[in-house]
Amino acid sequence: MASNDDAPVGAANGNGNTGAQPSLNVLAQYVKDLSFESPGAPNSLRGRDKAPGIAINVNVNANPLSDKQFDVNLTLNAKASFDQxxxxxxxxxxxxxxxxxxxxxxxxxxxxxIECPRLLFPFARQIIAEATRNGGFPPLMLDPIDFAQMFQQKIAEDQAASKVKVS
Structure with missing residues (x-):
């Protein structure tokens, strides 16, 4: 069987592709917004006999910068409370x-x-952990996030919403 290794770059390889390898490159990473509030400090820093409740929200947005460059934002919000x-x-x-x-x-x-936020998450997780530690609390180590499941859920919600007609 003949090899296609000597084909010129960009030449068709028989399946309609030009031979260009798919690529996903991180060009930059940045903190767009970081906010830490501890409204009850220093009283909120005292030890407790049980763990506080922690609510975590995650959101992903993507915007094109050009036809091949995209800005992806991963938003993480964590709120810890004890009683009220x-x-x-x-x-x-x-x-x-x-x-x-x-x-x-x-x-x-x-x-x-899915893939872009998966690449960003470890860095964002570290920033959240450091922010809570620097705020006087134990570092908040977020569990891994299943971005594929989040994406599937969002698609299902969008499809359900498009089937509902406003009268």
């Missing part, structure tokens, strides 16, 4: 600029809303 007292509230919007090329169009949304 807010111990801390931390919010982070962590962004990344990604160069994406060579993928079929139908793969772009999963790449933007």
């Amino acid at each position: 007292e807010v111990l801390f509230n931390v919010e982070l919007v962590y962004g990344g600029v990604f160069a994406i090329s060579g993928f079929p169009q139908e793969h772009m949304l999963p790449i933007l809303f």
Whole structure:
């Protein structure tokens, strides 16, 4: 069988592709917004006999910068409370600029809303942990997030909403 290794770069390889390898590159990562509030400090820093309740919200947004560059923002919000007292509230919007090329169009949304935030998450997690530690609390170590499940849930919600007609 003949090898196609000597084909010129960009030459068709028989399946309609030009031979360009799909690529996903992180061009930049940045903190867009970081807020830490501890409204009850220093009283909120005292030890407690049980763990506080912690509510965590996650959101992902993506915007095109050009036809091959995208700005993806991962928003993490964590609010710790004990009884009615807010111990801390931390919010982070962590962004990344990604160069994406060579993928079929139908793969772009999963790449933007699953793969890109998956690459950003470890860095955002570390920033949240350091912010809570610097605020006088134990570091908040967020559990891994299943961005694929989040994406599937969002698609299902959007489809359900499009079926509901306003009368």
